[in-house]
Amino acid sequence: MTNTTQALRALICEDEGVTVMQLKKALSRAGYEVVGEAVEGGRGVQLARELKPDFVLMDLNMPGLDGIQATRRIMEHDPMPIVILTAYSDNKSVEDALQAGACAYLVKPIASEQLIPAVKAAIAQFELSRGARKENNGTDKRTHHEEDRKRDSSGEISPGDVTFASQIPSSTNEDGTEERNMSS
Numbered sequence: 001m002t003n004t005t006q007a008l009r010a011l012i013c014e015d016e017g018v019t020v021m022q023l024k025k026a027l028s029r030a031g032y033e034v035v036g037e038a039v040e041g042g043r044g045v046q047l048a049r050e051l052k053p054d055f056v057l058m059d060l061n062m063p064g065l066d067g068i069q070a071t072r073r074i075m076e077h078d079p080m081p082i083v084i085l086t087a088y089s090d091n092k093s094v095e096d097a098l099q100a101g102a103c104a105y106l107v108k109p110i111a112s113e114q115l116i117p118a119v120k121a122a123i124a125q126f127e128l129s130r131g132a133r134k135e136n137n138g139t140d141k142r143t144h145h146e147e148d149r150k151r152d153s154s155g156e157i158s159p160g161d162v163t164f165a166s167q168i169p170s171s172t173n174e175d176g177t178e179e180r181n182m183s184s
Helices: 017-029 039-050 067-077 093-102 112-136
Strands: 009-013 033-038 055-059 081-084 104-107 170-172 179-180
Touching: 009 017, 009 039, 017 033, 017 112, 033 039, 039 055, 039 067, 055 067, 055 112, 067 081, 067 093, 081 093, 081 112, 093 104, 104 112
Parallel strands: 009 033, 009 055, 055 081, 081 104
Antiparallel strands: 170 179
16 A cells, blocks of 8 residues: 655745754654745745745744745735744744744754654644635635645544534533633
């Protein structure tokens, strides 16, 4: 029996060579394919358009176009899950990244134990928000790839596997507290 599931494809936008090597190693070990690398934000935007990766790892502080501007441009033209990687943990940087369209934010140094769950959560969050836009607008103006991602029973998290508390049916008890029905 052959496995027809393809590895998810990543674009790394990072100007520090050692960090790029570490990210590539962690992604490869987890079964992801790195399809491109950019050391400058403008090149990252260009590669995102050309390569159509499944997700992007984006440094905030790069030469030329910074990570916030690059994220904003990618999200305007060909939205995809973007995970911000940075040494900055201040509220403004986090808010700017999320407003630009990033799905996740990690502060360096980043261990593979942090990276892979953040990538999976970012992809799931992106797909959930894409579905919400479809429901709210009737159509999804922000399309991802032509292909829908199909996963086998390898245990990978897919967007359908993620449920937020607000999506679980609830009822109000006599004492006014809310109870979630986890069997639904």
